[in-house]
Amino acid sequence: MRAVVYRRHGGPEVVSSTTLPRPEPGPGEALVAVAACALNHLDLWVRAGLPGVTVEMPHVPGSEIAGAIAALGPGVRGWEPGEPVLVAPGLSCGECPACREGDDTSCARFDILGFRRDGGFAEFARVPARNLRRRSTRLTPVEWAAVPLTFLTAWRMLSTLARTSPGEWVLVMGAGSGVGVAAIQIARHLGARVIAASSSDAKVEKAKALGAEAGVNYASGSFAPHVREITGGRGADVVVEHTGGSLFVEALRSLARRGRLVTCGATSGGTAPIEIRSLYVNQQVVLGSYMGGRRELEEVLSLVEEGKLKPVVDSVFPLERAAEALARMERRENFGKIVLEVSP
Ligand SMILES: [Zn+2]
DSSP states (O other): OEEEEESSSSSGGGEEEEEOOOOOOOTTEEEEEEEEEEOOHHHHHHHHOOTTOOOOSSBOOOOEEEEEEEEEOTTOOSOOTTOEEEEOOEEOOSOSHHHHTTOGGGSTTOEEBTTTBOOSSBSEEEEEGGGEEEOOSSSOHHHHHTSHHHHHHHHIIIIIITOOOTTOEEEESSTTSHHHHHHHHHHHHTTOEEEEEESOHHHHHHHHHTTOSEEEEGGGSOOHHHHHHHTTTSOEEEEEEOOOHHHHHHHHHTEEEEEEEEEOOOTTOSOOOOOHHHHHHTTOEEEEOOSOOHHHHHHHHHHHHTTSSOOOEEEEEEGGGHHHHHHHHHTTOOSSEEEEESOO
């Protein structure tokens, strides 16, 4: 099968287009014919290598797969070859108390498709059958691939953790990213008012077209005063953060009294100083969030099926041009998701 792999950890030079043997689904597994697979920042982290994380090479990245069932392993019931599916990106044991309650991210064996296990930058992907989800044909495979990990991540941040209420102000950092475009729509769906923060005026304008009421450009430096001004001096009740570094500090400064900042990433820096006094005097909460659980995925997928949340596709590349697609994401040129079309 055609595949794109990382030969070792490194920069763009380790990405190579190749052929691999077609995997065989084992007991409880399914083989999915990948129609489309979306990119995530995780793909760049895996390419670079993360401390303490061992990834077997060559590695097939890719966490968001839309396709159809190609074959089923022994013992798999309730599915038929040819059925259109999405693959839930969270991998877990399925048996521990956390898994049984639908919160698989708390499983001691939690992993993400394409992180340590081979993912969807290939014609076929071998996945646990319990990760299969039916998808309608109201969206194309490319559009569906732009949904699962991204919308799930933003849903957990805004709904489960921040408990965003109607009328609250939500500041969405990195508004043009996959998580950003999902967060804007989810915040609006929850009745909140959105301020989109991005590094370019063009992206802020696109975010407004998606439902943001106001925008700030953080390329020009301090933006917390601007957020205060927009919110009538109050600050943002909720911040969706994934940029890290000095932007994290500024995002925290934008937070209202009793506000909640939820972070799921650190694309521009893994450490940031916190003004502890300001944090406790203003009774603010900083929450860490890592993707989301199965139950949350069901909630968010139903909203997509109902047309209440819509994937935003920035660009589509053929599988063989994955290195170019990754470079576009690395340069932050995208607004919305970059998707690889594997078999049109
Ligand atoms: Zn478990």
